[in-house]
Amino acid sequence: MRTHNSLISKLVQSDRGGSVLLALLGIAMVLVPLLNLAVPESSALHLSTYTMTLLGKYLAFALLALALDLVWGYCGILSLGHGAFFALGGYAMGMYLMRQIGERGVYGNAELPDFMVFLNWQELPWYWFGFDQFWFAMLMVVVVPGLLAFAFGWLAFRSRVTGVYLSIMTQALTFALMLAFFRNEMGFGGNNGLTDFKDILGFDLQADTTRAGLFVASALALALGYLLSRFVVNSKFGRVIVALRDAESRARFIGYKVEMYKVGLFVFSAMLAGIAGALYVPQVGIINPGEFSPLNSIELVIWVAVGGRGTLYGAVLGALLVNYAKTYFTGAFPEIWLFALGALFVLVTILLPRGVIGVLRRKQAETAT
Amino acid sequence: MSSEANLPHDIPGANFSAAPQSRVADPEVLDTTHGPILYLEGVTVSFDGFKALNNLSLYIDDGELRCIIGANGAGKTTMMDVITGKTRPDSGSVFFGQTINLLELSETDIAQRGIGRKFQKPTVFEPLSVFENLELAMATDKRAWVSLFAKLTGEQRDRIDEVLTIIGLTTERQRRAGQLSHGQKQWLEIGMLLMQNPRVLLVDEPVAGMTAQEVERTAELLLSLGGRHSVVVVEHDMEFVRSIANIVTVLHEGSVLAEGSMSKVQNDPRVIEVYLGE
Numbered sequence: 218m219r220t221h222n223s224l225i226s227k228l229v230q231s232d233r234g235g236s237v238l239l240a241l242l243g244i245a246m247v248l249v250p251l252l253n254l255a256v257p258e259s260s261a262l263h264l265s266t267y268t269m270t271l272l273g274k275y276l277a278f279a280l281l282a283l284a285l286d287l288v289w290g291y292c293g294i295l296s297l298g299h300g301a302f303f304a305l306g307g308y309a310m311g312m313y314l315m316r317q318i319g320e321r322g323v324y325g326n327a328e329l330p331d332f333m334v335f336l337n338w339q340e341l342p343w344y345w346f347g348f349d350q351f352w353f354a355m356l357m358v359v360v361v362p363g364l365l366a367f368a369f370g371w372l373a374f375r376s377r378v379t380g381v382y383l384s385i386m387t388q389a390l391t392f393a394l395m396l397a398f399f400r401n402e403m404g405f406g407g408n409n410g411l412t413d414f415k416d417i418l419g420f421d422l423q424a425d426t427t428r429a430g431l432f433v434a435s436a437l438a439l440a441l442g443y444l445l446s447r448f449v450v451n452s453k454f455g456r457v458i459v460a461l462r463d464a465e466s467r468a469r470f471i472g473y474k475v476e477m478y479k480v481g482l483f484v485f486s487a488m489l490a491g492i493a494g495a496l497y498v499p500q501v502g503i504i505n506p507g508e509f510s511p512l513n514s515i516e517l518v519i520w521v522a523v524g525g526r527g528t529l530y531g532a533v534l535g536a537l538l539v540n541y542a543k544t545y546f547t548g549a550f551p552e553i554w555l556f557a558l559g560a561l562f563v564l565v566t567i568l569l570p571r572g573v574i575g576v577l578r579r580k581q582a583e584t585a586t
Numbered sequence: 587m588s589s590e591a592n593l594p595h596d597i598p599g600a601n602f603s604a605a606p607q608s609r610v611a612d613p614e615v616l617d618t619t620h621g622p623i624l625y626l627e628g629v630t631v632s633f634d635g636f637k638a639l640n641n642l643s644l645y646i647d648d649g650e651l652r653c654i655i656g657a658n659g660a661g662k663t664t665m666m667d668v669i670t671g672k673t674r675p676d677s678g679s680v681f682f683g684q685t686i687n688l689l690e691l692s693e694t695d696i697a698q699r700g701i702g703r704k705f706q707k708p709t710v711f712e713p714l715s716v717f718e719n720l721e722l723a724m725a726t727d728k729r730a731w732v733s734l735f736a737k738l739t740g741e742q743r744d745r746i747d748e749v750l751t752i753i754g755l756t757t758e759r760q761r762r763a764g765q766l767s768h769g770q771k772q773w774l775e776i777g778m779l780l781m782q783n784p785r786v787l788l789v790d791e792p793v794a795g796m797t798a799q800e801v802e803r804t805a806e807l808l809l810s811l812g813g814r815h816s817v818v819v820v821e822h823d824m825e826f827v828r829s830i831a832n833i834v835t836v837l838h839e840g841s842v843l844a845e846g847s848m849s850k851v852q853n854d855p856r857v858i859e860v861y862l863g864e
């Protein structure tokens with residue numbers, strides 16, 4: 218445990234934002250389940266299961282934002298398709314949850330999910346094999362987004378596609394996947410997606426304790442994702458990706474295989490996004506092709522821009538702030554949310570190019586001098 | 587070459603001749619037994635029909651310090667682009683030593699085999715510190731997964747400190763490279779070049795934007811590199827060229843117009859007509 222602690226403290230030393238984030242996550246991991254499970258509902262301090270799940274969902278989004286910040290903030294790769302990796306991770310989890318339903322589906326078929334029975338399919342398609350095993354599904358949560366990112370990155374970065382063209386390609390990627398997943402023949406439930414989940418690892422998904430467990434898992438994943446990302450950006454690898462962000466050909470001329478660095482980073486980021494998706498799905502209870510929507514990926518970019526890119530914790534803060542605002546606005550004034558989001562993006566781009574974190578840092582610098 | 591004896595960075599001299607060769611995993615080891623380290627023969631590069639290099643032939647000897655001059659657009663930078671793999675010629679051949687065909691290698695491979703380059707427009711890694719710039723340039727295993735776990739050894743730190751001293755940026759080591767003056771950036775770039783322990787240094791307009799004093803220091807530094815490294819310097823500043831040049835090559839419209847000592851070249855009527863006399 219001690220070496221563990223010193224490793225963490227080494228990673229976040231001189232990283233105040235990161236230390237604050239980890240401390241808050243640690244507190245939340247204890248406090249949130251406690252306020253939900255141990256404090257009686259009659260008490261004012263009680264935290265509803267709805268709120269706890271909502272917070273868990275925010276944390277999954279924060280992990281996704283962290284993943285984008287790695288490639289965008291540090292390496293300048295503006296991916297407008299990161300939602301695709303999130304959704305793929307979500308589908309892998311969804312497939313596991315579907316298989317857990319077993320005979321409890323509407324049609325009572327132990328082998329086939331309801332939508333397959335409905336389509337008159339006789340047997341499980343090969344790509345559903347193994348998803349009844351939790352470990353296999355969890356492996357796929359990272360392997361599938363990772364492989365897609367590898368294939369895409371390999372093609373794009375080796376042919377030196379950068380800038381706007383790359384962004385458009387990533388957007389096209391998620392759009393194409395959305396169209397594909399909408400099709401019933403794909404075998405992922407068509408436009409209804411995967412839903413009606415019953416339990417995870419034998420625990421009832423509707424139970425408060427399970428929800429608390431999912432919240433803790435999300436907080437833990439975000440904390441670990443943060444530490445891993447911090448390790449990457451603090452390493453020489455991290456300095457190389459920052460170096461090639463602005464001077465790619467220079468990096469090449471001093472002997473770095475730039476595309477390998479980009480592909481590696483892209484794959485790591487896609488895997489984090491996949492994990493985020495896998496945490497999101499059991500908490501919201503559904504995954505459908507809408508998650509591949511290009512708009513989702515663009516919203517994600519806005520979270521990171523609002524928080525401030527290139528700091529990691531800024532992305533987390535941005536995801537939490539914007540999603541909290543979204544929950545509020547879509548409840549209070551549903552029709553103006555998209556306009557508010559657009560306006561927010563324009564304002565942040567013009568007024569706060571370094572995001573909320575940039576403002577906080579400037580304030581801090583001012584009081585220090 | 588009097589300064590050669592007191593080169594701080596040359597003290598672990600064995601490093602220099604051994605390192606680049608031991609790095610080459612390929613069986614084609616650099617072979618300079620015939621004298622030249624770089625061979626350009628009949629190289630032609632055209633951009634939309636315009637010939638930036640026109641049947642250019644040029645040989646650089648191992649350990650030589652060569653200056654290349656020529657009017658704007660003569661093809662000097664394009665020549666470096668060809669050697670470093672940035673631009674592929676339409677025809678001709680480019681060899682590193684007797685055996686290594688540079689036209690078959692990527693920019694990265696060429697760099698790793700020991701050809702370093704300083705660009706005309708100084709490009710350092712602006713968001714990183716001076717120290718980090720040198721760290722990244724250092725000749726080590728540059729594969730991605732190795733970098734993830736790489737730690738600087740004491741020896742490597744010493745080497746960085748040494749280069750910091752050579753380029754006079756010791757006090758700026760923690761400064762962001764983007765905050766350096768133009769001249770300091772040029773120096774940092776030369777330092778990055780040194781960190782790579784290259785056999786050949788291609789230096790494009792190193793003294794542009796430098797003060798007279800800085801120019802003088804640069805001349806000293808480049809002179810001190812001769813013998814162990816081959817250095818190819820492109821420069822417009824004639825005063826500077828005169829102070830370092832042994833052999834000067836004059837490029838004109840993509841081919842060699844004249845070659846020889848500075849005084850010989852300066853008195854060549856064709857050179858006077860197209861370049862010096864303008």
Ligand SMILES: Nc1ncnc2c1ncn2[C@@H]1O[C@H](COP(=O)(O)OP(=O)(O)OP(=O)(O)O)[C@@H](O)[C@H]1O
Pocket residue numbers: 633638656657658659660661662663664665706
């Ligand atoms: N990528 C390119 N596309 C089209 N033309 C080019 C390209 N690169 C260089 N040229 C042209 O080739 C010619 C040679 O250019 P080059 O940069 O090699 O000249 P130079 O000798 O380095 O000149 P300077 O002293 O101005 O740096 C110029 O006329 C230039 O306009």
Ligand SMILES: [Mg+2]
Pocket residue numbers: 662663664706790
């Ligand atoms: Mg030039």
